Amino acid sequence: MNAPTTIQRDLRAEFPGLVTSEGKPWHYLDTAATAQKPRAVIDAMARALGEDYATVHRGVYARSAEMTLAYEAARRKVAGFIGGTEEELVFTRGATEAINLVANTWGRVTLKAGDRILLSQLEHHSNIVPWQMIAQQTGAVIDVCPLTADHQIDLGAAEAMLTEAHKLVAFGHVSNVLGSVLDAPRAAALAHNVGAMLLLDGCQSAPHMPVDVAALGCDFYVFSAHKLYGPTGIGALWARAELLADMPPWEGGGAMIDRVTFQRTTYASGPQRFEAGTPAITEAITFGAAVDYVESIGLGHIHANEQALVARLRRELGAMDDVTLFGPEGSAGIVSFTIDDIHPHDLGTILDEANVAIRAGHHCAQPLMDYLGVPATARASFGVYSAEADIDALMAGIARTRKIFGKG
CATH class of the missing domain: 3.90.1150.10 (Aspartate Aminotransferase, domain 1)
Structure with a gap:
């Protein structure tokens, strides 16, 4: 930072x-679609796929231990880039999967018939479709906040629309079409005043301006590596630790478990609960290299x-x-x-x-x-x-x- x-x-x-x-x-x-990659990031990917490569979290041999340290160091680096901690950051396949994760975990256990979700007119499909799907399953209702004359999310209108029935506000931090920047602290205050959570789509903000999730006041923040000069196929979900602790897993498999029997399974704590299967090892390490590159500038x-x-x-x-x-x-x-x-x-x-x-x-x-x-x-x-x-x-x-x- x-x-x-x-x-x-x-x-x-x-x-x-x-x-x-x-x-x-x-x-x-x-670049709003995807960023080009600097040589430093390309070289980091080549090393991770080549002379450094091994699995993580499982091997007792030295290279696996070193790769595990590098993988978790990348988590700390990516979390710190937006002002979070490693216990609050889940690696996902991208921002789209991160939003779907929230919808299918927090949304599935929280939302019920009659609850409301507030989106805005400028949202990317990835911040619309997952909420439509979960609303259809739970009986929740979606409201749409209009824009101001200069094409920014109209927070005055949002304030008038919000009620105690609203459980979530999901807004783009920066529009991928208009470039308009949300007054996120105000949006967070409006959401929290009615007891709702705020999710920010940070795909167009994290690569272009300093982000501090604590200062923004959001509850969930998502972004993708490939827009940050990193690789495709990986992104991140930041969520407040207490929210992650209450969210159930949404995919089952290896790595996200504590103990498995044929009778029952108990799950890992923290981010690992949401990272089933062999993780995107090289992508995560290269994500960290992209953060290093951006911070060097x-x-x-x-x-x-x-x-x-x-x-x-x-x-x-x-x-x-x-x-x-x-x-x-x-x-x-x-x-x-x-x-x-x-x-x-x-x-x-x-x-x-x-x-x-x-x-x-x-x-x-x-x-x-x-x-x-x-x-x-x-x-x-x-x-x-x-x-x-x-x-x-x-x-x-x-x-x-x-x-x-x-x-x-």
């Missing part, structure tokens, strides 16, 4: 994926750089009469927009010809697209390696696209 706020090195050179097969720069503006530096890029791109796009911008001015590393009479898919395809990669589509947020009244948006999203040259290439590509469509 005490990383430097400035850095004197060419970060782009540390990401081998940012060069095309012809050796040209690849202007990658889709400093989230303050990362956030400041991305804010400057967002401000410039919004300013240049906003000067075009045929462009509609979505989200607030101070969005976190994300700019979504549409150009009149040019479908985002067409824009993305033409940009790709110039080695510029953006995302075009509904971004796994179809209810938000309906709310905005568009079928899709173009989305440019920044990462630690993003620079002014990426915006230069994007704007040149947009100019070319507009000319192709007879708009330039």
